[in-house]
Amino acid sequence: MREALAGLTVRGRAFVAAGVTAVVCAVLLGQPALTRVGVLVLALPLVTALVLGRSRYRLALVRTVSPPLVTAGQQARVTLSLSNEGRTPSGVLLLEDHVPYVLGTRPRFVLEGIGHGWQRQVGYQVRSDVRGRFEVGPMSVRVSDPFGLVELGRAFRTTSALTVTPRTVALPAIPLGGSESGSGDNRPRAFATGSAEDVTVREYRRGDDLRRVHWPSSARVGELMVRREEQPWHSRATVFLDNREVAHRGEGIASSLETAVSAAASVAVHLTRRGFAVRLVTAAGEDRSSGWHERGAEPSTAPLLESLAVLRPTPAPRLDTAWLGEAGHGGLVVAVLGAVQQHDAPVLRRMQSHQGSALALALDVEAWVGATGASTAPATGLLAQQGWRVTTLGPRDRLEARWQELGAGARSGARRAAPERRTTEVGR
Template sequence: MSSRRPLTFRGVVALLAGLALAIAANMLAAPILLYVAVLLFALVSIAVIVVHVPRRGGGVTRRISTDLLTVGEESQVAVRFDLRALRVPYGTWEDALPDAVAGDASGDFPTDNGTHIRYSITGVRRGVWPVGPLSLRTIDPFGFAQRTQEFGDTRTVTVVPEVMPLAPMSGDVGAAGGTAHTASSRLGQGSDNLSPRLYVSGDSMRRIHWRATAHRGDLMVRQEEEEASPDAIVILDRSARRWEREGSAVDPAFEAAVAACASVALHLVQEGYSVDVRDSAGSVLGVLRGQEDDRDSLLVVLAMVHPQGEGREIVTLLDGTPPGPLVMITGRIDEEDATLMRHGGAGAPILLATDPQPGAFTAAAALGWSTGELDEDVSAAWEDALSGHVAPGGGHVPR
């Protein structure tokens, strides 16, 4: 797409100067002024022809050094610009960057490396953002005419929330490493190390336990153990009433909550837990079982979440089986809200809130919650919650 401004500021001044000289030549009967005016008109016309007439085409390919760009992390962008033109123009290039990504994506063209362009970007705000298209701006040697063309398509870059290091959990729940709170249910398919049961319609014939069948005289199949619930659950409260800004508007408190959700979930996985991450409406945001793909999938989902809708009671999100650690991350919460936050018998209920009102943490502590006031320093809020100290007014005891 070409620029709608074919002339530079200098070109506009030259055109107006030529027009003024032509008028003055007629008024003063000075042919020399008319000659100068014609010369200026000719130079501007030639500049426009030189810059705008040549046909140009080209392709752009981009490669970003990291698949997922973390907030605050720097990454390298390599751009290959294949320009098809009669001659290589001299000018400047610029790759369009969104406000959520910082970097100096501009320079002189042609570059020192020919058609290869490199620059650095830094993640500023989580989300999925377009990078590009690449713009090439050329100017004639006199500086009268300009031409800006865009080449190639855009490429998206995913900026994920920052994952911060957290202090390890202590006590029986943390020491269990996720093994003390495993619940199981007996199903008809699975491992071979459990007692057989009677065959029912629908069971796979491959699961028949022939020794038990011969012993009992009835068709028996191998029993399987299945995990009925995760060891740990992390809940991100997305209810619109908890946050100042609904939708895609940037809310620093919600950004801190998302960063805390990512940090806590991945920290619990490192401590040996299987983790389910859900929002307050019950939607599953991620399932972490120690795989790298699970981690990336969660971060991508968290890069796009926003406050919306209403939430449900916490106990309805637990599938009937209390987990070990249960981490609830929310925004504005008052004392009445806290009295209704029952954790369903979780082994280690932890409440992190960005805007606790007076008495809220005291009421939550009475129900067994460990609490921490959440801000940009997620690590400090986590340590406050692990300490389990709540001041009478609902705040924390200074450490």
């Protein structure tokens, strides 16, 4: 009852004040009829608070976000399933779901006729142009009487996550080079002596099919071993994203960092569709949550895109090189770079030498603040000296066109190398 009295609305408090005033005036003026009116006006909010405070309603909420992973600019639907497990009916329900401002305005619903076993389902749509992971909820509930005299507030604690990934664009197919680089379990082998079974098995890894377990080798070694030759081999590619604060310009969704993130996401999706196993490496090192795909699994960019959705700029002024010391991670590397300084040259040289083929998208970061692209020319020149195939990406450039330029550079290089090969053959 105390909670119900504290939940009196402005209208309810006005009724109480009017009732008390009417009773006092009736006593002072000797008007019994006015006393009855004052008692009626005073009793109405008090009785309403008593009835509403004693109502035993138990609301259950199930929130569903579909789909939980969307691309920036796409809509997701939030469905709220409500039910009343209490034994007595309640008044009018006023629902308000708390959502971040980037997803839109807070949805509000008014539901009536809430009795025992009552169930209702409502929904609304959310949309974000900004990448990130957002919490939808919690939902607050206010129970009101039909007269609007008393409101009781309740709040659910549960929330649901919605991940908004960066925008991607479809990229054309280009000669990538190094497509046969990388490591896998089904690489051709020649056996001069001994049994092939002894060299074509490896230790069991989580996710391997148990039907591929090689029991004789497992019994001999003492741990599960699987046949190596039956495992599929995937080409590997590394997407490197320079997310240092000092390497980018601009703020918000119009910054050079957001363009770099979108470019890295587009490249990762493109490479995955071409059969590459893709990992993400940032200026802070390898992202373990989006590492190489499991053997036998279909290529999927969902973990990598989720990592890009929550990527933040790092204050580190230099590029991390710990991941370059790992063996067996050759193949293709595609770097999306911001402003490159001279002290980054050794890292870029090591990065290119550790991979089978190296491509770079160098952002003209000064163009994001209206300055000239003077700082980009040294960056592209430095990358070209290190053996990179590089092109420049500005704020007004189309990514697919710049990606096509990388392929055109590879074809021209192949045409220049062809006559040399023919000359060498004739010389023999």
